[in-house]
Amino acid sequence: MGKITGFLELERVDRDYLPVEERLKNYNEFVIPLGDKGTRDQAARCMDCGVPYCHNGCPVNNQIPDWNDLVYKGEWLKALKNLHSTNNFPEFTGRICPAPCEASCTLNIPDTPVNIKSIECAIVDKGWEEGWITPQVNPDKTGKRVAVIGSGPAGMACAQQLARAGHDVHLYEKNLKVGGLMRYGIPDFKMEKRHIDRRVAQMQAEGVTVHAGVHVGYDVAIADLVEQYDAVALAGGAEKPRDLPIPGRELDGIHFAMEFLPQQNRRVSDEPFNARPILATGKHVVVIGGGDTGSDCIGTSNRHGAASVTQIEIMPMPPEKENKALVWPNWPLKLRTSSSHEEGVSRDFAVATIAFEGKDGKVTALNCARADEKFQPIPGTEFQLKADLVLLAMGFVGPVQDGMVKAAGVDLDRRGNVLADMVRYKTSKEKIFSCGDMRRGQSLVVWAIREGRQCARSIDEWLMGKTDLPR
Numbered sequence: 001m002g003k004i005t006g007f008l009e010l011e012r013v014d015r016d017y018l019p020v021e022e023r024l025k026n027y028n029e030f031v032i033p034l035g036d037k038g039t040r041d042q043a044a045r046c047m048d049c050g051v052p053y054c055h056n057g058c059p060v061n062n063q064i065p066d067w068n069d070l071v072y073k074g075e076w077l078k079a080l081k082n083l084h085s086t087n088n089f090p091e092f093t094g095r096i097c098p099a100p101c102e103a104s105c106t107l108n109i110p111d112t113p114v115n116i117k118s119i120e121c122a123i124v125d126k127g128w129e130e131g132w133i134t135p136q137v138n139p140d141k142t143g144k145r146v147a148v149i150g151s152g153p154a155g156m157a158c159a160q161q162l163a164r165a166g167h168d169v170h171l172y173e174k175n176l177k178v179g180g181l182m183r184y185g186i187p188d189f190k191m192e193k194r195h196i197d198r199r200v201a202q203m204q205a206e207g208v209t210v211h212a213g214v215h216v217g218y219d220v221a222i223a224d225l226v227e228q229y230d231a232v233a234l235a236g237g238a239e240k241p242r243d244l245p246i247p248g249r250e251l252d253g254i255h256f257a258m259e260f261l262p263q264q265n266r267r268v269s270d271e272p273f274n275a276r277p278i279l280a281t282g283k284h285v286v287v288i289g290g291g292d293t294g295s296d297c298i299g300t301s302n303r304h305g306a307a308s309v310t311q312i313e314i315m316p317m318p319p320e321k322e323n324k325a326l327v328w329p330n331w332p333l334k335l336r337t338s339s340s341h342e343e344g345v346s347r348d349f350a351v352a353t354i355a356f357e358g359k360d361g362k363v364t365a366l367n368c369a370r371a372d373e374k375f376q377p378i379p380g381t382e383f384q385l386k387a388d389l390v391l392l393a394m395g396f397v398g399p400v401q402d403g404m405v406k407a408a409g410v411d412l413d414r415r416g417n418v419l420a421d422m423v424r425y426k427t428s429k430e431k432i433f434s435c436g437d438m439r440r441g442q443s444l445v446v447w448a449i450r451e452g453r454q455c456a457r458s459i460d461e462w463l464m465g466k467t468d469l470p471r
């Protein structure tokens with residue numbers, strides 16, 4: 001283990017942020033790294049628990065105590081190798097993962113978990129700085145061809161693992177650039193897109209061919225891909241947003257979060273788009289929905305220069321602190337304040353939206369009421385919120401079925417996701433596999449990476465009769 005008495009001597013210190021007024025001026029990342037010494041001190045706090053709950057809490061089962069120890073000893077390259085043995089893209093998770101590992105850490109019982117996410121990020125950032133991360137080209141080709149459809153974290157991880165197993169991998173993506181929701185949903189201030197570009201270059205050097213701007217099911221038939229390739233992985237995400245079909249929904253100025261956020265990401269990267277610009281500048285913005293997507297809408301609206309930003313959530317306000325005895329080491333339901341919340345927002349909970357009001361076809365207000373425990377409006381509690389822009393961030397109901405999924409003819413589960421088990425990732429159709437949000441429903445980047453890796457292993461085993469890819 002690291003320093004035997006580290007957890008007694010050293011305080012938890014997390015990465016700091018640039019001041020709000022500074023970071024609101026642009027879309028750059030604003031997290032200040034801990035530096036080598038700071039990271040080493042944090043790694044020294046790890047107790048190398050007999051049962052490392054962090055390792056189970058992490059969906060990719062990162063070997064956290066092992067690399068904490070290596071960082072403490074200054075063995076950064078070994079730590080990087082260990083980290084890459086379970087996670088293809090630690091610089092993504094080191095930036096945008098909610099870190100279920102830290103919730104599971106034994107030191108979270110007294111609210112001072114090891115800073116696992118910051119240490120992970122420091123290891124991989126150093127790996128890139130030092131030039132240690134290079135393409136891992138497999139010279140032994142299998143002669144098998146695999147198509148991976150969808151280039152989010154699931155498709156990227158699946159394609160990279162399959163190329164490293166020696167297969168000829170073709171990654172199809174309907175958008176112009178690779179990355180899925182990490183590219184077009186998650187704002188640059190949470191993760192700059194250069195991190196994705198660097199990995200795409202690495203994957204291409206390893207033999208992955210990218211077919212960007214190709215919408216499978218429209219530009220090319222899924223039946224043709226099934227015919228041409230030895231195996232096909234469906235990793236198209238869960239892109240169908242939850243709507244709010246109440247009176248006034250047709251008014252101008254009411255948009256899904258995923259109409260608003262991708263425009264800004266494209267502006268930042270100078271990628272042209274055809275749609276009418278949706279801007280929060282000078283507007284009273286109301287964000288409906290309290291999750292990550294809602295937070296991203298708040299951060300983006302404040303950078304646009306909104307007149308005010310309000311976020312409403314139909315669920316009651318969760319407790320500020322969880323009951324550790326009841327929930328640890330599981331992920332707790334508690335009030336979370338994101339860096340975007342800190343930048344300025346008025347938050348309200350247990351609010352039901354009854355109708356949108358408008359003038360001349362444009363939204364001007366929301367008619368709301370307090371919501372009861374069945375999420376119904378409580379009579380007599382009605383109130384109005386002024387709004388020129390309403391962003392719907394109430395989650396996603398599942399994969400888009402029209403086009404590729406319907407044409408593939410694969411069975412779906414009760415929620416409308418592509419049905420495939422969590423061991424073999426095989427669908428009801430011969431040769432077709434599925435992973436990530438398309439299989440499990442809207443989730444997290446870290447789960448998508450896990451599923452992509454495991455799906456690749458299953459495809460490799462199915463094609464070759466055996467596999468050396470890690471479980």
Ligand SMILES: Cc1cc2nc3c(=O)[nH]c(=O)nc-3n(C[C@H](O)[C@H](O)[C@H](O)COP(=O)(O)OP(=O)(O)OC[C@H]3O[C@@H](n4cnc5c(N)ncnc54)[C@H](O)[C@@H]3O)c2cc1C
Nearest residue numbers: 150152153154174180181216236237436437443444445448
């Ligand atoms: C705004 C927002 C913020 C989020 N923030 C976080 C966060 O901070 N941390 C976190 O862990 N998770 C976050 N998530 C969730 C996370 O982004 C997803 O769980 C993750 O990206 C899922 O990965 P995936 O590869 O399964 O699917 P996706 O990332 O959705 O990628 C699917 C890809 O498939 C492509 N595709 C679909 N159909 C076709 C087709 N027929 N032909 C060709 N291409 C196709 C799509 O264009 C897309 O690029 C966020 C989600 C959103 C919407």
Ligand code: SF4
Nearest residue numbers: 046047049054105106
């Ligand atoms: S649970 Fe926390 S203290 Fe224990 S091994 Fe994992 S990171 Fe270290």
